[in-house]
Amino acid sequence: MPNAKQGEPDIGLDFLDMKLNNPFILASGILGETADLLLSAFKAGAGAVVTKSIGLEPRDGHRNPTIYSTPDGMMNAMGLPNPGIEDFKREMDVLRKTDAVVIGSVFASKPNGFSILAKKMQDYGAAAVELNLSCPHARGYGTEIGSTPASVRRIVKSVAGSVSIPVLAKLTPNTSDICSLGLAAQEAGAKAVVAINTVKAMRIDPLIKRPVLANRYGGLSGSAVKPIGIRCVYELFEVLTIPIIGVGGIATGLDAVEYIMAGATALQIGTAVQTRGVKVFSYLQDELKEFMRKENYGHLSEMRGIVHEP
Amino acid sequence: MPNAKQGEPDIGLDFLDMKLNNPFILASGILGETADLLLSAFKAGAGAVVTKSIGLEPRDGHRNPTIYSTPDGMMNAMGLPNPGIEDFKREMDVLRKTDAVVIGSVFASKPNGFSILAKKMQDYGAAAVELNLSCPHARGYGTEIGSTPASVRRIVKSVAGSVSIPVLAKLTPNTSDICSLGLAAQEAGAKAVVAINTVKAMRIDPLIKRPVLANRYGGLSGSAVKPIGIRCVYELFEVLTIPIIGVGGIATGLDAVEYIMAGATALQIGTAVQTRGVKVFSYLQDELKEFMRKENYGHLSEMRGIVHEP
Amino acid sequence: MSPETVSVSRLIQKKNAAKDCFSLFFESQIQSSPGQFLMIWIPGVDEIPMSVSHCRNGTIGLTVKVLGEATEALCNLEEGDRVRFRGPFGQGFKLEAKRPVLVAGGVGSAPLLLLASTYSSMGVKGDAIIGAKSKDELTLIQEFENLGWNVYIATDDGSNGFKGTASDLLEKKLKVLTLDFLYTCGPEKMLFEVIRIAESVNLPGQAALERLMKCGIGICGSCAINQKLVCRDGPVFDFKELRKISEFGKAKRDAAGRLRPSV
Amino acid sequence: MSPETVSVSRLIQKKNAAKDCFSLFFESQIQSSPGQFLMIWIPGVDEIPMSVSHCRNGTIGLTVKVLGEATEALCNLEEGDRVRFRGPFGQGFKLEAKRPVLVAGGVGSAPLLLLASTYSSMGVKGDAIIGAKSKDELTLIQEFENLGWNVYIATDDGSNGFKGTASDLLEKKLKVLTLDFLYTCGPEKMLFEVIRIAESVNLPGQAALERLMKCGIGICGSCAINQKLVCRDGPVFDFKELRKISEFGKAKRDAAGRLRPSV
Ligand SMILES: Cc1cc2nc3c(=O)[nH]c(=O)nc-3n(C[C@H](O)[C@H](O)[C@H](O)COP(=O)(O)OP(=O)(O)OC[C@H]3O[C@@H](n4cnc5c(N)ncnc54)[C@H](O)[C@@H]3O)c2cc1C
Ligand SMILES: Cc1cc2nc3c(=O)[nH]c(=O)nc-3n(C[C@H](O)[C@H](O)[C@H](O)COP(=O)(O)OP(=O)(O)OC[C@H]3O[C@@H](n4cnc5c(N)ncnc54)[C@H](O)[C@@H]3O)c2cc1C
Ligand SMILES: Cc1cc2nc3c(=O)[nH]c(=O)nc-3n(C[C@H](O)[C@H](O)[C@H](O)COP(=O)(O)O)c2cc1C
Numbered sequence A, B: 001m002p003n004a005k006q007g008e009p010d011i012g013l014d015f016l017d018m019k020l021n022n023p024f025i026l027a028s029g030i031l032g033e034t035a036d037l038l039l040s041a042f043k044a045g046a047g048a049v050v051t052k053s054i055g056l057e058p059r060d061g062h063r064n065p066t067i068y069s070t071p072d073g074m075m076n077a078m079g080l081p082n083p084g085i086e087d088f089k090r091e092m093d094v095l096r097k098t099d100a101v102v103i104g105s106v107f108a109s110k111p112n113g114f115s116i117l118a119k120k121m122q123d124y125g126a127a128a129v130e131l132n133l134s135c136p137h138a139r140g141y142g143t144e145i146g147s148t149p150a151s152v153r154r155i156v157k158s159v160a161g162s163v164s165i166p167v168l169a170k171l172t173p174n175t176s177d178i179c180s181l182g183l184a185a186q187e188a189g190a191k192a193v194v195a196i197n198t199v200k201a202m203r204i205d206p207l208i209k210r211p212v213l214a215n216r217y218g219g220l221s222g223s224a225v226k227p228i229g230i231r232c233v234y235e236l237f238e239v240l241t242i243p244i245i246g247v248g249g250i251a252t253g254l255d256a257v258e259y260i261m262a263g264a265t266a267l268q269i270g271t272a273v274q275t276r277g278v279k280v281f282s283y284l285q286d287e288l289k290e291f292m293r294k295e296n297y298g299h300l301s302e303m304r305g306i307v308h309e310p
Numbered sequence C, D: 001m002s003p004e005t006v007s008v009s010r011l012i013q014k015k016n017a018a019k020d021c022f023s024l025f026f027e028s029q030i031q032s033s034p035g036q037f038l039m040i041w042i043p044g045v046d047e048i049p050m051s052v053s054h055c056r057n058g059t060i061g062l063t064v065k066v067l068g069e070a071t072e073a074l075c076n077l078e079e080g081d082r083v084r085f086r087g088p089f090g091q092g093f094k095l096e097a098k099r100p101v102l103v104a105g106g107v108g109s110a111p112l113l114l115l116a117s118t119y120s121s122m123g124v125k126g127d128a129i130i131g132a133k134s135k136d137e138l139t140l141i142q143e144f145e146n147l148g149w150n151v152y153i154a155t156d157d158g159s160n161g162f163k164g165t166a167s168d169l170l171e172k173k174l175k176v177l178t179l180d181f182l183y184t185c186g187p188e189k190m191l192f193e194v195i196r197i198a199e200s201v202n203l204p205g206q207a208a209l210e211r212l213m214k215c216g217i218g219i220c221g222s223c224a225i226n227q228k229l230v231c232r233d234g235p236v237f238d239f240k241e242l243r244k245i246s247e248f249g250k251a252k253r254d255a256a257g258r259l260r261p262s263v
């Protein structure tokens, strides 16, 4: 039986050019539209925060209902509401004055649009830029332009050539082959991939006789997609050399361990911010450390990818 | 407010060349390896039963653990164990002497293999043949050959040209575009599509430090995939003219109503046979009828696809 | 949270409550505390937040002011029509007053009515100051009176009761009434005034706020007011919390998340 | 079903129980009724069904006969090694006898030991007829004696006790013992014989069966015996149920699902 090592487990992370206190990052779209809310997540313990996906122009998003939540998981079709990149400067200016590590998420329909947005985010002081190639419910964006390797390559290449901050590609699970998307991103200069965005889904209200979301389709998140996210991270780890940020249904420290053992370097938290509250960021750290202490791990790297066969 | 119509709601179905008492069909791979178990599901109230997917040769399937079950859903990587089409004659001969409506499921790695198997199933007295183009965890079979329209078209065409019984194509949700798979099946002569098979997934045991299934990957089923299955049926209904059999997470009469309103003609039940027992087939009928009675539907067709916009 | 987080209900009764304002009653087992709200989906139209004004014996009542498409569609529903509720959500009012006073502006009387009826059932009664632009916009007056509360009316144009705003009337009444806690709901400018007045005499209290709500459950961020989420941390806030919130009374976010000065 | 459906445990003790047979004790909160089974995963090897032979104070004991790869790996585990359990699953033994008799063949004594200790804790004791090919394959004899049960031994080669099978010995003992219920576990040929003998004197009873098990929870069908699932409807069956099962004692299915005559 293992002996306890001395001292606390270290869950800090030197990641791309960022120094994270811990591997838990607020996922895009969750409380991410305002500087104050992003800061509240950071203060609650997030290692870094990702902004809501920001586009070139302001968007109201889809009509309500935009959210449907069940014990199995959550579905949303927000439709990428956002104030537009010009207006978002106000929020970034507030964040800049703090020590929060901020990753700017952006979406566009063309490579050039992504590049313009990424440059702005860089100017605004973002530590990295995350490309939303994977939102499953906004026409002309996200999955629609992120489900072929060619398109992923074109977009990532355009952005990587335009900015000096690290470029993260957020991938869709709505594909028969996430590895080819990850490889395309890596070849085109992405410094990390983020997997997964939500899974395209629908529920229907039998009494109302309509899909439960106004947009009809939405994206499934939360515990229902955890086994899908872990599988995607595992598959990507088999083929990529760049780090993978795992996301999808992480609500506890043990969920995080599963993702790390599958190959994730860092983790993003979405739905669990709702189910456990923003304090989830301190719970997750405690639970992860407790596991590492009991199982005698000193650093995250000792767990990373260990379920892969040599 | 609607007035109650006279009499019991009618949940019978004239479907392809089959007359089903009710729309609930035992899904492939669930208790489907033996005549006795298929019969027990039929006696418990299933409108029809699908056999385990049968191949050309006997197969032991993957090593255990092959199943992992959580409240959110189930994962399996059985690996298509089956006695082989020659040996399976024994079971079909038993079934032939009964009034059970039996759909023979088959898998192969090549179009010709599928045709040989389908012909055997026809000879054995199957009412229809279901092509497994979608198992996500058996190398060289299922999803690996069923995730491009070209391959689906080739296989369905080969089988449809070889048998006179209806050909059903069971599709994978592990794709960015299930509609193109459905259209390929329809064009090639499938009389119906079945959606969905399981979603490729993985979980890891943090204490054992291995994926929870011996095959590492498995297929997710049960309530976690219900919103994905409903979405797929909805999408397919928008583009196909042939009927759709809905499957994925159906455990209650209301789940069935969601699938029917999305566009399903019949329904298959897998995981719920485990969670609610084989009596699920009578519960489902009662629950569906109760809903129809309260909501004043006389026939299933009055609900089918009604959430689609005109 | 109630097990009835998502439930479908039928409209069973509709009553005119003021000009362009209706009380709608639905068959529903939802149990809501005063100040909590529901997300109500008017099928094919929109899903919007609504306070609960009545909650009793398997009936939920809302009092709705027609403002735009969703509220109009809601008020045009007919008996037997269905809506879907999510909720109840949010933090309601504290029920700790011995001598409560309520200050309502317009349809802000809706959540305060459920508060008053809850207090009445506990044997506590108090005063309700109810304001509106004019007589025909006064909402739920009769209901407060039926509960045995003292009702004081203010209209901007003096068409009924005191001529002036509800906050003006509060300032006057403060001198003559015995009160230990103040509850207020209405236009944010009014809330701001009411709180200023209450704090000037050290009267503690709570206010129910409104912000654009999409999810209602604390995930989308559309209801943000500084670091608080109105749907989750509110909609009811203590006066002393509100003092720390710089956007209160000053600015709101639109559907795209842009900060806009309050009008 | 216990909340501990999936749980990871460490081996805390290993004892030789017979030739090529070990009792393994794990730290575990699993509560199993006699006759129920667990699916035990030996990481990297296989996951197989195992009856529980001991269950007490946070310890689960299995008694394992080395037959092939998985059982060998299991018996080669060292203290501190981890396994994963799913379960307990299945229908256990009825506990209604006043004067029970147990008939065990080989490692079939494992579930019967937990049955005997449960009866003992209820103040009921009885007779245990335990058979094996020869002396060194007799399993758990001492444990039954420690519980205060009368143990009668049969070996095929006469190396200990009665020379002959457990069923031969049962037939003899039936004439002299007072019994009201019979429990049996062991090779299926033996069960078949035991049941024939019991029924000839109208002695009711139950037998624990074995079939190839993959899922353990009634979904895969690999444990089918006619219309019954051994994992879900069994592994314990009443004699009168077994009479209706034509495959009992006759045929088993292999990993591919082919029906094969029993050897
Ligand atoms: C917690 C909470 C409780 C509420 N309770 C009630 C209630 O009990 N009764 C009730 O009638 N309403 C209540 N509301 C307000 C109600 O949700 C809005 O009136 C409604 O969403 C407007 O939708 P609409 O489509 O009809 O109008 P929209 O088309 O959205 O708006 C029409 C016009 O009204 C303006 N407007 C929209 N919302 C507001 C607002 N909240 N305040 C001021 N102007 C606004 C818009 O800017 C626009 O000019 C509550 C809101 C919240 C957040
Ligand atoms: C409900 C249940 C409870 C069980 N309880 C116990 C127990 O308490 N202790 C115990 O030692 N075993 C028990 N078993 C049997 C045990 O599961 C098997 O011995 C084990 O699965 C064999 O795995 P293996 O990899 O070691 O051998 P394998 O490689 O699978 O098999 C090795 C050889 O043994 C034969 N064999 C396999 N299984 C059996 C069997 N069940 N009966 C006869 N021959 C077999 C095979 O045909 C092969 O020839 C139980 C089985 C069931 C279904
Ligand atoms: C309400 C909501 C809004 C979201 N908005 C975005 C978004 O704007 N951009 C994006 O890349 N992902 C968005 N996502 C996806 C999440 O970032 C995350 O990938 C997904 O929810 C899976 O993680 P989870 O299970 O932890 O929620 C959103 C998710 C939710 C639930």
Ligand SMILES: Cc1cc2nc3c(=O)[nH]c(=O)nc-3n(C[C@H](O)[C@H](O)[C@H](O)COP(=O)(O)O)c2cc1C
Pocket (backbone or CB within 6 Å): B027, B028, B029, B030, B052, B053, B074, B076, B078, B080, B105, B132, B135, B170, B196, B197, B198, B220, B221, B222, B223, B225, B247, B248, B249, B250, B268, B269, B270, B271, B272, D219, D220
């Ligand atoms: C244990 C198990 C075995 C399965 N085997 C097969 C199979 O052999 N062939 C097949 O087409 N589908 C197979 N499936 C998939 C089911 O038929 C069904 O498509 C899927 O489980 C989703 O439905 P459910 O959520 O109702 O289980 C299997 C599923 C399970 C759980």
Ligand code: FES
Pocket (backbone or CB within 6 Å): C212, C213, C214, C215, C216, C217, C218, C219, C220, C221, C222, C223, C224, C229, C230, C231, C232
């Ligand atoms: S309405 Fe979404 S967070 Fe409040």
Ligand code: FES
Pocket (backbone or CB within 6 Å): D212, D213, D214, D215, D216, D217, D218, D219, D220, D221, D222, D223, D224, D229, D230, D231, D232
């Ligand atoms: S072992 Fe799978 S059904 Fe019994």
